[in-house]
Amino acid sequence: MSSQRPALLESALDDVNLLLEHLDSAAAEWQPWIDRVAPEHRDGALNLARYCAMRQVDVRDLQRRLAGLGLNSLESAEAHVQQSLRAVALALSQMLGAAPLSASTADFAEGARVLNRNAEDLLGPRPAGRAARIMVTMPTQAATDPTLVAGLLDSGMEIARINCAHDDAQIWRAIAAQIADHTGRHCLIAMDLAGPKLRTGPIEPGPQIIRLRPTRDARGEVLVAARAWLTSAGAPAPSPRPGLPTVPVGGGWLRRLRAGDIIELRDTRRSRRWLEVEQICPVGVVVSCDQTVYLGTGTQLKVVGEEGASVIGELPAVTQFLRVRAGDTLRVTRDLSPAPASAEPARIGCTLPEVFDCAGVGDRVCFDDGKISGRIVEVAHASFDVRVDAPLEEAKLRAGKGVNVPDTDLRISALTDKDRADLAEIVALADIVQFSFVRDPADVEQLFDELDRLGASDLGVVLKIENRGAFENLPQLLLSAMRRRRVGVMIARGDLAVECGYERLAEVQEEILWLCEAAHIPVVWATQVLEQLAKSGVPSRAEISDAALAQRAECVMLNKGAHIADAVRALCDILARMTGHQDKKTALLRPLRSWESPAAAVGDTP
Incomplete structure (x- = not known):
């Protein structure tokens, strides 16, 4: 043994013992909080207090020394802080000859077992082949489209999310009914409270006009004519072709139009223009033009060579900014x-x-x-x-x-009057309520009081960490929430990035994951996961890597989009692959099949 080795071992052992003492004193300081949590969370609360205490100390030098000695360097101690430190202390004592050689009796798997149990209680059973469940935000059309819901369930959705900031109770009930109709499928419902609305106010509407513009090539030649749908102002009907702007006109004049008719007008710029009737339908006509036309409310339309005219009815105002x-x-x-x-x-x-x-x-x-x-x-x-x-x-x-307003201390309740009214619907429909704008323990108390009043004390609760106050108060929020059995945390990365700064988001989301693992509390990873794929059908390279990182959470949330079923299938595949490579912060060394046999060296003779 090197002459310096005993001194290195003694120094490391002293530092580990100091950390253990620090953990004990910190746990005593947190004891009033710990005493209030549910019995199922008592160990998690104590471990959270110890983890917070350890992370108040810079242990990087100790980590390097432990790694140099071939020992556990504490990089994955979140779920079992005291057990890890005691095991390291025992190993150091044995290396110094101060303790008999024997294996540590600590159960390092207990924290993971408790976290998995809590995740199943809140989010449902762990899906086959992957660690994380998939939550999907329901679009409005899910209320009336059973094939959309069935497609999402077939693709791998385990939790349907309804955002109470949108639609109304009638739509929420219809979406919940669509999900319930798929009997034999395990799918929970999570509903988000809207929370306080901090948004920009209205802007004066612009002119009531529609612009029709053909598509041209580089030489200015028309490739695709501009088209519009003329329908009766008194009984408007939807366009038979998606995307066509709707123009209301007089019903009697509309019924006299024939295919090939040319309609002349002066647009809102006083430019003379012509529209050709291209298609006659029972409830309207499709017209086309090869010049840019600005149609406005009151613009007069007249068929060339015919008597009589019509004027365009009320058009929607142009949205201004x-x-x-x-x-x-x-x-x-x-x-x-x-x-x-x-x-x-x-x-x-x-x-x-x-x-x-x-x-x-x-x-x-x-x-x-x-x-x-x-x-x-x-x-x-x-x-x-x-x-x-x-x-x-x-x-x-x-x-x-x-x-x-990340620097402003908003003295408002996270639970609004609308939220209180919506909770009556939520407790009847949902398995989980997701709490928006939560910032401090008083907010959690208010929500629990309201759930108790509604007789829904066992409803699952997810705290959405979406502002700086919630992040800074996270230990206290966790301990407050752990008074109930079914609780979790959502990393709401959209507002969180704005509040904490985009440059800090990667760091912040990691810290939330670590604290929740220490508390044995499940996490929902949310906001812009595979968003480009869900909206356009083609993913970006960066969002594939982001989705792979999400595997460390117990649930991953996708937002709605035209290609959402494709995004669910892709996420299932990514999560399944990463489950074999990563468990929280621990890399799993599964066999790699990319390189089956050694390649011949350059110049070797076969």
Whole structure:
């Protein structure tokens, strides 16, 4: 043995024993919290307290020394902190000759067993061939389309998510009924509370016009004519072809049209234009044109060579937006009357009045998932001014977009009056309620009180970690939630990235995973998983890697999209493959079949 080796062993043993003492004192400090959790979570709560204590210390140097000695370097100790440290201390003592040679009696698998049990209680049984369940957000059409629901179940969905920020109770009940109709299939229902709405207010509507524009090649030749659907203003009917703009006209005039008729008009620019009747249907006609045409409410239409005319009925107003860029000042107001699209300075309302009582100069404000951001430079009772920092190029800010104020302490309840009303439906339909905008233990208490009032104390609860306050209070939120048996956490990475900064998201999502594993609490990995695949049918390379990382959670959530069934199938495949390679932070060394036999060296003779 090297002359320095005993000193290295003694130094490492001293540090490990100091850590164990630190864990004991920390557990005593957390004891009032631990005493309140459900009996099923008592060990997880104690382990969480110990893990938080260990992670308050920089143990990287100790890890390097332990690894150099061939010992457990604590990199996967989340589920069993004290057992890991005691096992290392025993091994060091044995190497010093201060303890008899014997195996550690610690049960390192117990934490994983408890986590798996808690995951099954909340999220249902573990699917065959993969560790993580798949949750899918239900689109509105799931209420009336049984084939959509069946396709998602066939593809691998285990949990259907209904977002109560959209649709209404009638639609939610219809979606739940569609899922229940598929008897023999195990599919839970999770319903998200909407939470406080912090969004941009309305913007004045634009002109009531429709633009028809043909597709041209590089030389300007028409490749595809522009088309529209003319239907009766009194009894409008949907277009027989998807995507055609609808133009309401007089019913009597419409019925006199014939295929090949040429309709002349002057558009909203006073340009003379012609539309050709291309297809006659019982409830309308398809017209085409090879020039750009701007049709407006009141535009007169007349068939060439015929008597009589019609005018275009009410068209939808063009949706307008504000244009902002770095250096601009944007005024955010309590007033929710529609904002003009071209005011100086630009102004827009905010749907949460409490933000004006809490915001301060210097606070960050982010709009539309962080696409536009800045800091407050002036505060008044009815408004505050934001100096825009990003983006450098001009961006469009529309009505109804999310607003994040990560530096502002919003003194509001996470449980709104709408949420309380929606809970009556949720407890009747759902297996899990997902709690939006939660920030501190008082929010959890309010939700539990409301569930008790409704006689639903055993309803599964998932805390959505989507703001900085929730992340910073995560240990306390976990211990508060663990008063109930069926609890979990969602990493809601969309708002979380805006609140904590995109550059910190990778770090933050890891820390949430670690704390939840220490507490033996299951995690839902959410937001933009395979989003490009779900929407376009073609995945990006980066989102495949992201989906592979999601395997460390107990459930992965997909959002809706035209190709959502394809995304579910792809996610099933990715998760199944990664289950053989990774278990939480532990790499699994399954056999690799990519290189079956050694290749011949260059120059070798066969």
